[in-house]
Amino acid sequence: MSQTAFETTAYSRRRARMSQAFSVLCLAATSLGVLVLILLIWEILWQGLPWLNARLLTSFPSMYPEKAGIAAALVSSLWLITLTALFSVPIGVGAAVYLEEYAQASRWRSLVQLNIANLAGVPSIVYGILGLGLFVRALALQRSILAGSLTLTLVVLPIVILAAQESLRAVPNSIRQASFALGATRWQTVWHQVLPAATPGIMTGVILAISRAMGEAAPLVAMGAAATFITFIPLSPIDEFSALPVQIYDWASRPQPEYHHVAAAAIVVLLTVLILLNATAVYVRYRYGKRIRW
Secondary structure, X not given: OOHHHHHHHHHHHHHHHHXXXXXXXXXXXXXXXXXXXXXHHHHHHHHHHHHOOHHHHHOOOOOOHHHOOOHHHHHHHHHHHHHHHHHHHHHHHHHHXXXXXXXXXXXXXXXXXXXXXXXXXOOHHHHHHHHHHHHHHHOOOOOEHHHHHHHHHHHHHHHHHHHHHHHHHOOOHHHHHHHHHOOOOHHHHHHHHHHHHHHHHHHHHHHHHHHHHHOOOHHHHHOOOOOOOOOOOOOOOOOXXXXXXXXXXXHHOOOOHHHHHHHHHHHHHHHHHHHHHHHHHHHHHXXXXXXXXX
């Protein structure tokens, strides 16, 4: 064997060993993360399941842990995610369609795209402070469900826009060209061809963004969402509100161990709702993905 062939073989073996070591390292990191997640879920279930009953779902916050419930927080969270979806989806998808299908390549478009990407990484507490100054005080919406949903809309809007843009980019350009060749206008092409093809990705991104909004506590705490004083079911967008993450934060910060069990039960409810939302995203992507063949 020549010197060059020997060096090549040694180099290949060294690269193979490094590749195997990296694979083992990645597997160990993944296993560690999954193990920690399983331990956390087990701890929450162990503490919360004995306290999970109908009383928890139908009662209001109380000074006594055995009487405390999440009725107001649960209904408020449903109000929040519903209004957040109504605000963020049309605006986010519309902005994505304009940027991808109508806006010409220019410095202005690049600047807008850069700002959207930067806003997606801004900590949610910053949006809470913005919501406090803009919606609660400047627009005099007070600490209402409407102000909270608008604040959460600011949190998830960049995510919705980016998810919709990626879905639109994934649509083959041949679909657009075929539509134009048949005499369709740009709007007809977007409405009848591009959007239906991008629907699975858009809806998946939207549902995942709304799931994040439901789990946010920092922006709601910053704008002053109540945790212990809401003893009624919110019936309109102008009512005061609580939220499941805020209620959980309040109970978890108390010294009584009984409140920690109640907080764990509320976490189980929140996880259940989030899992259902994520399962809906998977189902929607699978269902609409079967209908569309590029």
